[in-house]
Amino acid sequence: MSSNAYWYIGLSIVSLVVLTIVLVRAKAVRAVFFVLIMTQMAYLIETVIYIFGNSYFYRPGFLKDSAYYDSNMGALASNMLVIPTAALLIAVYRLQWRGILVAIALIGAIEWLWVKLELYTLYWWRIEYTAIGLTMYFPFARIVYERLRRPAAGLLHSALLFLCVAPILGTLHIVPIMLFMNRGYDPGWYGDPAHDTTAFSAIYYVVMSLVIVTATKMRRGAAWVKALAIALIIFGVTRLLLATDLLRIYAWWDPWYYCLFPPVVYLLLKPISARLARGG
Structure with missing residues (x-):
């Protein structure tokens, strides 16, 4: 396992701990459904821009036999843990635009640091695109969480x-x-x-x-x-x-x-x- 892996493991552990704490404090089954929903939203976006769009490449250093599968491991860390956890924080605590912008800035800073440390390679993608996407994703997350309170048909x-x-x-x-x-x-x-x-x-x-x-x-x-x-x-x-x-x-x-x-x-x-x- 390369030194890159420790950065990904650390970020994943932090995200998992925060996710667990918020889920416990939320005391609502809909919070679990919400995490699944927002994870799939991230998966769908990633399918378009990462898998079919060749936008960027993760370098976590977990798997030696295939660079692309190794990149997928990095994608899972991002889309299954980091992004849904941030969305859950925003939704459960009803953070307004100030809190949302702080979350976006933090994720952008992590992305910038990952690029500098060569843990993550951008092709045609830009950090600004991530910020723009999250300005839609996080407010949408709040709408989804509130909608889950009511019956769906x-x-x-x-x-x-x-x-x-x-x-x-x-x-x-x-x-x-x-x-x-x-x-x-x-x-x-x-x-x-x-x-x-x-x-x-x-x-x-x-x-x-x-x-x-x-x-x-x-x-x-x-x-x-x-x-x-x-x-x-x-x-x-x-x-x-x-x-x-x-x-x-x-x-x-x-x-x-x-x-x-x-x-x-x-x-x-x-x-x-x-x-x-x-x-x-």
């Missing part, structure tokens, strides 16, 4: 369900690939196989999230039947991807893992769906 309920389930599915999908190299996708979009795999994974987990949300919203059918159907759908997709050479599997446990964890997530989503429908 219809399309809003479906959108919130998607934003809650997608970061769980996306993280469970890509992390084993980065750590164990158990599978790879080959759409041929980029010269780096890890970049190809990451890009295709981003599309894959979004589609699977929509399937699970659809199953959750269906009123007919027992939960175990729909869970089995989700597993069978993923099994069929896996066979299709293998047949078309879009997918290569390198570990015996891979098909079992990818077919079984989404139905489990679906079963966890049902109580989330009920709580969003009640609000509070």
Whole structure:
């Protein structure tokens, strides 16, 4: 592990401690849902500008076998911990523009320091773009947190369900690939196989999230039947991807893992769906 890793680990630990403290003090289930929602919002933004837009590159030094997967680890630290934690602080404590601007300035300063220490490389992206994006992201976070107090129905309920389930599915999908190299996708979009795999994974987990949300919203059918159907759908997709050479599997446990964890997530989503429908 390189010296870069200690900076990322330190920032991640601080974010995790703050996140835990605020969640405990919030004493509201909606705070957990809020973190999931804002994490997925960060994931979607990162998919566009980082994965498909090649805007910047993280250099945490965790993984030696693949520079791109190593960069993904840095992206996870940012989008799963740092940014959602700041959003939670702002939302729970109802910080106004002064507090929001302080948070933006602090994140901008960290980004500047990361660039100077060569922990993070900017391509066409600029720190100013981060600041502009956060001036929209953080106020939006306050709106989301307050909206979660009230019952959600219809399309809003479906959108919130998607934003809650997608970061769980996306993280469970890509992390084993980065750590164990158990599978790879080959759409041929980029010269780096890890970049190809990451890009295709981003599309894959979004589609699977929509399937699970659809199953959750269906009123007919027992939960175990729909869970089995989700597993069978993923099994069929896996066979299709293998047949078309879009997918290569390198570990015996891979098909079992990818077919079984989404139905489990679906079963966890049902109580989330009920709580969003009640609000509070």
